[in-house]
Amino acid sequence: MAEVTQIIHNYLRHDKKFPHVFCPGCGHGIVLGSLIRSVHALGIPKDDVVLVAGIGCSGRIPVYVDFNTVHAVHGRALTMATGIKMANPKLHVIVIMGDGDALSIGGNHFIHAARRNIGLSVLVLNNFIYGMTGGQCSSTTPQGDWSTTTPHGAMEKSFDLVNLTSAAGANHVARGTTFHVKTLDKLMTNTLTKPGFNFLEVLTPCHTQYGRKNKFKNPVEMYKWLKSTAMPLEAYNKLAPEKRGNRIPIGVFQEREETPLEVSYENMRKQLRGA
Amino acid sequence: MIAKRKTPREIFALGAEAVVEGALLAGCSFYGGYPITPSSEIMEAMAARLPKTENGVFIQMEDEIASMGTIIGASMAGRKAMTATSGPGFSLMQELIGYACMTEVPLVIVNVMRGGPSTGLPTSPAQGDVQQARWGTHGDHSIIVLSATDVQDCLQMTVTAFNYAEKYRTPVILLLDEITAHTREKITIPSPNDIEIFSRLQPTMPPEWYKPFEETVRGVPPMPPLGAGYRFHYTGLTHDDHGFPTSKPEEVESAVSRQFRKIDQFFFDIQIVDEHRAEDCEMLVVAFGSVARSAQLAVDQARELGIKAGLLNLKTLFPFPRGAVEKVIGNCKTILVPEMNMGQMSREVKRVNDGRCKVKTLNRIDGHIITPKQILDSLRKG
Ligand SMILES: Cc1ncc(C[n+]2csc(CCOP(=O)(O)OP(=O)(O)O)c2C)c(N)n1
Ligand code: SF4
Numbered sequence: 099m100a101e102v103t104q105i106i107h108n109y110l111r112h113d114k115k116f117p118h119v120f121c122p123g124c125g126h127g128i129v130l131g132s133l134i135r136s137v138h139a140l141g142i143p144k145d146d147v148v149l150v151a152g153i154g155c156s157g158r159i160p161v162y163v164d165f166n167t168v169h170a171v172h173g174r175a176l177t178m179a180t181g182i183k184m185a186n187p188k189l190h191v192i193v194i195m196g197d198g199d200a201l202s203i204g205g206n207h208f209i210h211a212a213r214r215n216i217g218l219s220v221l222v223l224n225n226f227i228y229g230m231t232g233g234q235c236s237s238t239t240p241q242g243d244w245s246t247t248t249p250h251g252a253m254e255k256s257f258d259l260v261n262l263t264s265a266a267g268a269n270h271v272a273r274g275t276t277f278h279v280k281t282l283d284k285l286m287t288n289t290l291t292k293p294g295f296n297f298l299e300v301l302t303p304c305h306t307q308y309g310r311k312n313k314f315k316n317p318v319e320m321y322k323w324l325k326s327t328a329m330p331l332e333a334y335n336k337l338a339p340e341k342r343g344n345r346i347p348i349g350v351f352q353e354r355e356e357t358p359l360e361v362s363y364e365n366m367r368k369q370l371r372g373a
Numbered sequence: 374m375i376a377k378r379k380t381p382r383e384i385f386a387l388g389a390e391a392v393v394e395g396a397l398l399a400g401c402s403f404y405g406g407y408p409i410t411p412s413s414e415i416m417e418a419m420a421a422r423l424p425k426t427e428n429g430v431f432i433q434m435e436d437e438i439a440s441m442g443t444i445i446g447a448s449m450a451g452r453k454a455m456t457a458t459s460g461p462g463f464s465l466m467q468e469l470i471g472y473a474c475m476t477e478v479p480l481v482i483v484n485v486m487r488g489g490p491s492t493g494l495p496t497s498p499a500q501g502d503v504q505q506a507r508w509g510t511h512g513d514h515s516i517i518v519l520s521a522t523d524v525q526d527c528l529q530m531t532v533t534a535f536n537y538a539e540k541y542r543t544p545v546i547l548l549l550d551e552i553t554a555h556t557r558e559k560i561t562i563p564s565p566n567d568i569e570i571f572s573r574l575q576p577t578m579p580p581e582w583y584k585p586f587e588e589t590v591r592g593v594p595p596m597p598p599l600g601a602g603y604r605f606h607y608t609g610l611t612h613d614d615h616g617f618p619t620s621k622p623e624e625v626e627s628a629v630s631r632q633f634r635k636i637d638q639f640f641f642d643i644q645i646v647d648e649h650r651a652e653d654c655e656m657l658v659v660a661f662g663s664v665a666r667s668a669q670l671a672v673d674q675a676r677e678l679g680i681k682a683g684l685l686n687l688k689t690l691f692p693f694p695r696g697a698v699e700k701v702i703g704n705c706k707t708i709l710v711p712e713m714n715m716g717q718m719s720r721e722v723k724r725v726n727d728g729r730c731k732v733k734t735l736n737r738i739d740g741h742i743i744t745p746k747q748i749l750d751s752l753r754k755g
Contacts, residue, residue, distance in 0.1 A: 114617060145602050150446075161606055161617065166599045168449065169608035170442070171472050177434065177442020182599060184430045184443070185403055185450035189600050207442075210435040363430065370425045 102135070109134045109144070115162050120155065123317025125276035125302025129223055130159050132279065133192070136286040148191045150179045152199035155229040155304075159194050173203030176211045179218050187217065187360040190290065197224040197238040201257050205237070212266035215294045217358040221286075222259060222297070225304035233307030244311040259299045264352040269294030271352035275301040277324035278348060288350065294358040301328065301346065381563050388527040388554040389414035389457075392483055392547070393422060394562050395531030396455055399570055401481070403430045403454035405443030407462060410495045411551040412485040415457035437462035441469035441482075448478045449607065451598025453535055453572075457483035460493060463502060463509070470544055471510030472609045474632065477586070477596070479538035479573055481531070483547045485554040488740050497740030498551040500662060503717035506546045507691045513629070515636040517545045517643060518691040520661040524558040530688060536571040537643060541636055542593050548690060550713065552663035552742060576603060584614045586628065592635030637692060645688035646697040650676060654683025656752055657701055657708045659722050661687040664711050664743050671748035682752050693721045702729055709751055711735035711743050 110116075120126050137147060147165040151157040153172035160167035166189075170178050179193045200208050200222045211218065227245055228234040235245040238256045245252065264271045270292045274282040282300065289298040303309060303320035314320045331349030334342065357365075386394070392415050396404075404419040416433070423429030430447070434440045437458050444454035458466065463484045473480060486502045488494025493501075506518045517537050521530040530547055538545040574595040576583045585605040587594045594614075597603040610618040611625050619625060636643065649669055651657060656675070660668040665686035675682035685701060687694060702708060707730060710719035719734045726732055735751050737743050 114615070144604060145600055148599050161608070164604055166604050167606045168446075169606065169610065171468055171609055174438060174442045174469065177439040178446035178449070180432070180434075180439075181403070181405060181443035181446025181448075181454070182450045183446075184432055185447040185452045185454075186598070186600060189450070206435055207439055210439070363424075367424050367429070371427075 105138050106131060106134050109138070109163055111162055111164050118162060119158055121306045123303065123305045123320070124155070125225065125300070125304070126156055126159060126223055128276040128279065129221065129300050129302060130162065132282045132286045133221070134163065135283055136290050139287060140290055142190055142290070146188065146190050148182055148189050149194065150175045150182070150191065151194040152196065152204060153230070154196035154199050156194055156196040156199065156223040173199055174207065175199065176204060176207040176218070176220070180211060180214070180216055183216055183218060183360055184363065187364070190219070191217070192219045192221065192290070194221045194223065196229065197222060197226065198228045198236045201259065202237045209262070209266040212263050212268040212295050212297065214359045215267055215269055215356055217293055217360050218295060219289045220295065220297045221289070222299050223302050224259065224299050225302050225308055227304055227308035229304045229307050233311060245308070260351045263297045267295070268297050268352065269354045269356055269358070270296040270350070272297065272350045273299045273301070273346075273348045275324045275328045275348060276303065277321050278328060281348065285350070293361070294354070294356060379564055379566070381561050381567065383559055383561050385557060385559050386524060387414055387557050388521070388524045388549060389485070390418050391524045391527035391560055392457070392531045392549075393418040395528035396481070396535065397422065397426070398528075398563070398565060398568060399453065399532045399535035400572065401453045401455050401535060402426065402428055403444060403447035403452040404456065405432045405434050405440045405447065405454070406456045406458070407434055407437045407440050409459045409462045411487055411554055412457045412459045412483065414554070415483060415485070437465040438469065441466040444480050445469060445473055445478050448480045449599050451601075453479070453539065455481040455483065457485065459485050459487045460489045460502065461491070463505065467509040471512060471514065473544040474510065474514040474516060475609050476607045477542040477632070478544070479542050479596075480544050481534045481538055481547060482544060483531070483549060485549045485551060487551060488738070494740040496551065498663065498713055498742055499738070499740065500550055500664070500713040501717070501738070502548060503690060503714065506548055515543070515633045516691060517541065517543060517636060517689070518548055519545065519645070519689055520548045520687065521553055522662060522665045522686060523553065524556055525560045527553060528560060528562065532568060532570070533645070536569070539571045539573045540593070541639070542573060542596055543636060548662070550662045580604070585616045586612060586614045588614065588627070588631055592631050592638065640692055640696065643689055643692060644694035644697060646694050647686040647688065648701070649684040649686065651683030651685055651701045653681060653704065654701065655681040655704060655706050656683070656755070657705045658682065658684045658748060658752070659687065659698065659708055659710050659718070660684065660712065661690060661718065664713060667743050667745045668711060668748050670745040671752060674745065674749050675752045678753070680752055690718070693725065695725050698722060698725045702726060705730045707731045707733055707755060709733045709735060709748070711748050711751070713737050713743060
């Protein structure tokens with residue numbers, strides 16, 4: 099444990115930005131921990147990492163880590179990340195977004211970035227709600243659930259991010275949770291190494307805004323829910339459909355080997371210049 | 374690569390193509406955009422040219438918000454980056470223009486104006502975005518807005534736009550009108566050796582000493598590209614000189630006022646105006662863009678009729694060239710401000726004039742050019 103803490107300390111701006119803003123029990127810190135462990139395990143130099151985030155609680159993550167960090171505007175993190183990656187393909191560009199940020203306001207950019215298959219590592223921290231602005235409904239809030247803007251229960255269907263991203267054309271698509279941390283670390287490392295649009299959805303509890311309104315008494319209840327609901331994709335696929343109920347599969351859903359945009363662009367440029 | 378050419382050369386080009394020539398000369402290597410009339414020719418020429426250059430990147434984004442986002446990212450990564458748009462697209466860009474002001478990211482936005490509001494008059498000339506260019510995004514901020522009169526000027530002012538963006542770490546807006554962008558004329562592309570090109574200051578200190586938003590004499594801190602070893606935080610939140618969010622009144626005050634000062638204290642460098650027969654004029658025309666071209670002819674015709682007319686052609690619209698206007702209004706009885714809008718520039722002229730002489734307006738919003746005759750008629754009435 100001490101060793102892990104030590105590693106993490108090497109990556110934090112601990113003399114500048116602490117204490118942090120996250121509520122006790124929030125999953126966002128767990129995702130950050132996993133990200134740092136993966137960057138460290140892969141030996142990616144801090145200078146090569148650009149961490150771009152949108153706006154929301156998830157958007158606050160970059161300020162705490164000693165990478166090149168960009169806190170963009172709501173929903174547009176992927177647009178800036180696209181500019182950064184195309185301008186300098188050598189950089190490891192990692193994008194962190196909330197579900198509202200990525201799929202509601204940023205939905206158009208999201209599907210197009212996946213379609214372009216540009217080389218980004220994209221993390222969506224799905225807590226089913228708008229955390230920062232006080233618990234309004236998101237495009238991932240499960241139908242029937244409560245939020246401050248669905249006081250009579252959510253009417254609309256929610257997005258399945260894994261299906262959406264696969265259909266849009268991403269090379270790699272995965273899902274993990276902040277309860278299954280070992281699996282998360284594996285998926286995270288994968289997300290940081292594969293070429294092309296690399297998407298990882300992380301189910302993460304927001305007890306403060308989502309849990310309270312949806313009959314989770316405390317953060318522990320939320321983690322218990324993640325534990326009992328999520329299951330490995332392979333096992334899920336073996337389950338008879340009628341037995342699946344509301345279980346959520348986690349693991350790697352899509353693996354393609356298509357050439358990332360920045361690489362095909364470089365190839366075109368070489369061809370045009372006769373090199 | 375065009376930058377290798379040693380001698381000037383002449384081409385027959387659209388204003389839009391001249392913008393592209395100017396951008397490439399200035400060192401632009403990144404274009405992100407979304408097509409919209411009457412600006413699309415800029416995008417199309419960029420699409421053809423950039424991939425043929427050494428490291429040029431052209432990308433067509435899904436909308437104008439995304440276009441602004443990519444060029445901000447590209448500029449952070451060290452590129453000179455640009456986009457071009459018209460009315461509705463310019464409106465969509467505003468939130469990110471504010472972000473670029475706040476994070477002090479240099480870039481160039483060309484807005485070939487069309488009639489509005491809304492989809493308005495897609496291919497007809499208008500000058501209705503003057504105040505949007507100045508105040509389109511929310512909050513208080515300084516900004517540089519330029520314009521161009523003819524095709525050669527489109528090239529020159531694009532180079533100037535990049536130079537200002539880099540020198541002052543700020544977005545620069547180049548406001549063109551449809552007539553300027555769609556006129557085809559012979560222009561000279563200067564040899565790269567004959568023009569001055571400015572690139573953003575790079576830090577020379579070790580990374581631990583570097584403060585990305587530091588107070589400096591010029592008020593413009595150096596800006597390294599992402600990945601160069603200077604790790605810091607960009608945010609649209611009001612930040613301290615290290616880039617970390619702050620709400621301490623003294624830090625907020627100093628950050629925001631430096632952002633104003635870095636542009637405002639260099640008025641003398643930024644304010645470009647062309648005077649035509651203005652030294653002794655009693656009737657001054659203040660105009661910009663294609664209207665200034667009509668005005669120049671009208672002024673010459675008025676002089677032939679014995680009317681002491683002169684022209685102040687504004688190449689810089691903001692910061693408003695107050696000094697240049699004040700200098701000529703001394704002898705003036707009347708200032709005439711012809712413009713293709715309901716009076717967006719005359720507001721500025723009236724503000725500077727402050728009641729000293731008569732300010733007449735001549736407005737046209739029907740999608741048609743303001744002719745020399747209209748201006749002459751107005752000058753004759755006094
Ligand atoms: C253009 C714009 N619209 C609205 C907002 C207000 N806003 C800030 S964060 C947020 C939602 C955040 O939710 P999510 O992206 O799911 O992230 P979380 O806070 O749950 O991590 C909203 C609506 C904004 N900042 N900008
Ligand atoms: S409001 Fe929710 S998402 Fe935001 S910090 Fe608290 S628990 Fe986390």
